[in-house]
Amino acid sequence: MTTTYPTPKAIAAPSLPLIRQVVPVQFTYDVHFTTGLFELNNPLLAQVIAADGEVGPKRMIVVVDSGVLQCHDKLLEQVAAYANYHHDILTLSTDAIAVPGGEIAKNQPEWVDQLHQVINTAGICRHSYVMAIGGGALLDMVGYAAATAHRGVRLIRVPTTVLSQDDSAVGVKNGINAFGKKNFLGTFAPPYAVLNDFSFLTTLDDRDWRSGMAEAVKVALIKDAEFYRLIETHAHALANRDMAAMQQLIYRCAQLHLDHIAYNGDPFEMGSARPLDFGHWAAHKLEHLTGYNLRHGEAVAIGIALDSTYAYLSGLLSQSEWQRILKTLQMLGFTLYVKELGDYLDQPRHPQSIFKGLTEFQEHLGGELSVTLLSEIGKGVEVHQVNLSLYQQAILIMQEMFESVN
């Protein structure tokens, strides 16, 4: 081993002490709940912008999920009329940009490039606004573009699905897929504001309506037994698209996610623990194994059922609570078994075995394995190793209980 690097003889070895830098950053944003956001008599959006206290009218560009546009064909006119009505407060710097909704929005880096271009030509600065209207996928993509232009321009999220209103859009993450990996590119970047408009939910298809409730079950199970009972009690109404029950579910679920981010001590996930990812190691893998035929929430429901079953088998969770969980998921309309869950069950290292999901989950987070289980309804616990044969048993039990149901 040679050390031929030019030894800096001329340089006095410095005895300068290290400088420990501590940078406290505080992000603040409001999450609002409304209906008819773009009705002229709804002042919310104008108020949110006027509240920046800066000289108006403020520039804004609008990016919309084309799946939303299909169901709300007057939306762009309405946004334009709204901006026109409040022309002293906001001005649309360019025509709205429509982007296909769903995972497509996150699979093509070209969308991000295009938004960067529009941000540039429209003269959007760090004090201007990008408003994104759509499902979680579109919001993730627009959020990434907004967070990286000028090191971050203001993003107003208008989530239009249950999942985005109760979970993804209230949080601090964005991202797109790359190299075939979910969210390979992205940043942590809190929004400027989140405007949850329940009216959009009326046009969701049943699967998207249902899918977003899995995150509510998840967060209730790990954090809030009372909220869990509320979901359980209203499961039938929720499955039948009762809007009042859904509003309650979204509000409480969003609140629990927000509190977790604010108070868990690791909002930008620098450590390895991710309790909110209960049920998610299997879910992520199942989404992939089914070629994204499963919606995220549908996969999460199966992941919750699996990890609850495992928790029961390992003696952590009581039998009665385990059964209550499965029953609620079923009442909400979730399918709890897909073929891909049982494939290659005895070959845990096979790339198409569900168990590869454990390794991939660990790799994505980095550090040691950390899986959330339940000790009771409302109480998540972290474990750092798992028993594969118990997991195999859990899957066989689920197969027996639910395979025929489909």
Add this chain to the structure above:
Amino acid sequence: MTTTYPTPKAIAAPSLPLIRQVVPVQFTYDVHFTTGLFELNNPLLAQVIAADGEVGPKRMIVVVDSGVLQCHDKLLEQVAAYANYHHDILTLSTDAIAVPGGEIAKNQPEWVDQLHQVINTAGICRHSYVMAIGGGALLDMVGYAAATAHRGVRLIRVPTTVLSQDDSAVGVKNGINAFGKKNFLGTFAPPYAVLNDFSFLTTLDDRDWRSGMAEAVKVALIKDAEFYRLIETHAHALANRDMAAMQQLIYRCAQLHLDHIAYNGDPFEMGSARPLDFGHWAAHKLEHLTGYNLRHGEAVAIGIALDSTYAYLSGLLSQSEWQRILKTLQMLGFTLYVKELGDYLDQPRHPQSIFKGLTEFQEHLGGELSVTLLSEIGKGVEVHQVNLSLYQQAILIMQEMFESVN
């Protein structure tokens, strides 16, 4: 004005209160000062990585400025030998990636894409390391790639120029250029650690050695009269590449920048004030107008001279302090006038007039105009409007004083 948007009649107007989300995030990183960083008997790098407390060896990829490699042709072997020597602590996941230094690194998005690819194939996760060795431009580009992969992998910065050691690399910003605009793409992302190795400075060319001192003069002028006197006293030694004087300059300058970031209350620059950008509105424009023939620091020196002259003319700064400033800049070897400063002096809206820089500066930051001036040496003051004819006068004075000198 029509409101044909489907009125959500079925939805009870929700009276759900907004949720105000406050997310406190704390970033901590150490800035170290050393020589011979990759000598086998220098434990610093190994210690920094071992201090993460996680199971080793930790994966790392290395990205190097090829301008540095030219002057330190054994560097890659030495890094490899170092990793080999500390193989229980770190492991190089792939060969080092050499990237051209200087602004080229920031002008081609392909470099960022390539690094994302390497991060993917090398299995770098949020608990692995990217080490970037080079000047401020390379560090900005690698920083952007590292901050956006997996929503941020750990970045160890090893700055190799005066400017990057005393300013850019100790801070929280990264970025690349796009659409012909400096730093159009980027994020705020604190590094994992900064390792300042003075040995690298021995091979800098004179312009790069000098250029980085402009930021020290700048921060001294707005914040620290005592530091300013230190620079003034050692100006001759500094101009003649006295390493001991330079170490002092870098240490204090880095410290002032770090303190500013930590204590100014706006580390991620959400407001409009940017006191550290003293002298920079003109500097940015001059870099552009000279087709980047001027180094950033060279342009900053002219910007400082200009804003100090303006401060003197407007009665803010005393004549004697104004002259001390010009003298120090000259002693350090800076050229204080370039032709582009005086072009289109009476056409402030001309795209090639220096005064367009004021508008562009405001647009980049967003919000109202905010320019830092001096009321005395060591004391910056923010102003929100400027008198163009006084600025014209300042430029004419500088022309008279310094044009012939060149």
